[in-house]
Amino acid sequence: MIMFVSCLDSNFLESHWKHPIAEQGLPPVNFSDLEKNLDPNACGTCHKDQFQNWEKSFHAKSISKGFLWQKEILTSEEYRSCFQCHSPLAETKSELAVEFQTSEILNSKSHNFPKGISNPSILCASCHIRNQIRFGPPSRVQPANEHPTNNLPHNGYIVKKEFESSEFCKSCHESKKDGVKLAGKRLMEVYSEWEKSPFAKQGIQCQNCHMPDREHSWKGIHDKTFVKNSLLPTWTITEKNGNYKIQAELKSMGVGHKFPTYIVPKIYLRFYAILKDKLTPILLEESVVGRIVNTDLTEEYLDTRIKPQESHLVRFDYEPKENTIQEFLWKIEVDPDEQYIRSFEEQLAKKGDALSKPTKKLLQESLIEKRNSRYMLFTLSLKVPVSLPQ
Template identity: 60%
Template sequence: MRSQFLQLTFWIYFVFQSVSCKENSFLSEHWNHPLPIQTNPDVYLTESESNYNPDKCANCHMNQYKGWKTSFHAKSIGNGFLWQKAILSKDELNSCLHCHSPLPETKSEVSDTYQNKEILGSKNKHFPEGISNPSIQCASCHIRNQIWYGPPSTKQSNNQIESLGIRMPHNGYKVQMEFESSSFCKSCHESPKSGQKLNGKNLMEVYKEWEESSYSKNGIQCQNCHMPNREHTWKGIHDPEFVRGGLQPIWSLSRTLNGEIQINAELKSIAIGHKFPTYLITKVYLRFFVTNRIGQRKLIEESIVGRLVSTSLTEEYFDTRIAPGNSHVVSVRIADKEKEIKTIDWVIEVDPDEHYIRSFEESLREKSNSISETTKKLLQLSLSEKRESRYILFTSSLPVPVSLPK
């Protein structure tokens, strides 16, 4: 039971088990976990440049900093992660941290493994004020061995950047095209090929779904949608406006010859480069309600878009996710012999954290007596946060059509 439970932790979302980046030597080295400490005797940096606190990065990169502060990258070590420290082994915890807190310096805030003299010395040097948030930080992606890396400049050529060199803050940076490629995101957003499978599918196949889509063939990368204009917000399923931009709900009502009401509805994926919703956490509910002449409302149809698996991750019950460019179709016929139905409503609700809610509720029931009060409180806080993440994505009402003339 314990080994099954561990699979529902955050590491199933970001687990890194030596994901292959052999097709790209830079990425293979850049995400070679565990990452090295930030040291390089051949590089000279001022005291200010050596401070990797994201607040310092904001001095020159305010827009990126503001975006990051609101992002889930900045919340990767939250209540939902921290409560599980009590039930994870050291190796399991460290595996999770490879993606939730990539730098050894930030990992030292969460794991005893990373509290040796060398790492703590590096932390004191690069985070002299301490680390209040050991989540995914600017340096997690952009700094290795005291060398900055990033995408091509929008204002200067690669040669200009290289020629400026040490005259720029932190000695400039090395241009890497990979920062604008979906492959840069793969190591933390794709289960390893050797990972657990259900019905022939990995638990997480975001990169594969994109790779097999027309978006990949047309050169549309993850960054085009999730980092437009190089924003560092990484908006996703928790952002209603962002989600609405990728979907098109279409529906109509009609009367049949025998007086029944025919509902034809379609939720189409029009601007999403992977299955919707991706992975197995989120569920989307398509519900239809009838309202009669005296204002009474009743649910008549519900379908679920998502991938539903057991909390132990050992069984898949269904997978109704929508592939890029495809649709989820609902066709329902209801009786209305007395012509009592006045309107029909279509409501689409998104539960971004359904699987976590189900899993954490089970943990609270079964583990309340075996975990500390501190851990229990973190679990309760996380469960509350995830319950509050639900939102109405779309709602529409149509009048019931009149009967066809006989």
């Protein structure tokens, strides 16, 4: 039975996320068939809530159609470099590239995944198992300073507080220091953004928001309720001599990094006027929140992301030709996959005919999925006449 207690240990994280992660090897001989099986379905036998949440998460979809179709346009080295985060285990990598189909890895896979690997994404073992040893956060039931003597499933586990620290997430959510930089910034700096935020100073970790109550769902920009609860839109409209002055603020209240993080998502703020006897609202102003770069990832055009607990402000005047305004609308739309959509559309137009039919189909299906990920976050309205803040 293994059960140790540790303080935060940078050496553990360095070792735990040292790539390439070695194959798990042969399971201990005293393990039952269930304990030997590293398939998430087997883990879900006892860890039901974690499995059910993981199954619906983006971790379980890290090897998706949008990932797989790119194998034909990337070099082997470029494609394999993505595995470090998208498919960290040696055994799952062997499902994706022949370079990982060594005798050692295939032997390990046959013993640890007896029914094969149907989903070579980020699995339970990707974070929790190294060399057949289980790791996890301190128990919420068993006091951390007690060492139980009864036999535990899979020989118990080694307690590591790092599982509840933002540092644990850094390996995959922060670009390497020598990675691509645009306007002096790496493509992913979510850990650095958090580190500079008031949340870090208050001890609020990534897990507090993205894994509340240890929920294995890792909700983010694609989840409307999650995003909606983190932002506060307010606006005022005043009128003087037929001229309307609109002032709007979108404040980041509960986001511990820049909103939105990375280069992929975009948020659109659109303001409309509804006129009498007009069916279609008139678009008055449009503003984008996000980091806009080209599809080649060589140039940044704009970065309007909101820092933690700061705001994006919009101010403009509108003077209609006739006094026929009935209502003002403010719509806030989220496009979680904007950068992917733009990039995939370009690849389909330029290289679609050169792709194999299966790969082209994967690209087309992925593009449809990403176009359908958009959602309306807020719709606010103010009747005319207006003078009070809403």
